[in-house]
Amino acid sequence: MRAELKEYQAVEAAAMKFVKSVAEGNSAYAKELFTDEAVLFGYLDGKLEHGSIEQFYHNVDTVPGGDNFKARVDVLMVEESLAVVRVLEEGWGNRIDFTDVLLLLKMDGEWKCVAKAYNQNSDTIQK
DSSP states (O other): OOOOHHHHHHHHHHHHHHHHHHHHTOTHHHHHHEEEEEEEEEEETTEEEEEETHHHHHHHHHSOOOTTOEEEEEEEEEETTEEEEEEEEEEETTTEEEEEEEEEEEETTEEEEEEEEEEEOGGGOOO
């Protein structure tokens, strides 16, 4: 059963914690969103990152979004306790564009992210 629009809005608000962390270079907001057990998968400059979400926190805390950073959140699906969000990022660290997919579960009435997978746009890979 498709969720009501208010649930889409709640998922979007949760995903904006991710965007705010990336934009400001401060993982504190993302730590409110992700579970402690959340996982990360993707290639950063051609090197596979996988495992604990702690790597994402490290990346965010060491590279601020930058002056030209932009992001868009698309809530792709909300089904009762499951949501899928796509985040488009442009200009992270003034050079990298990403497409992120966030998998969220509604836990104790709150939307929490359990997994993040991403693609770095090929024209922004530094070799």
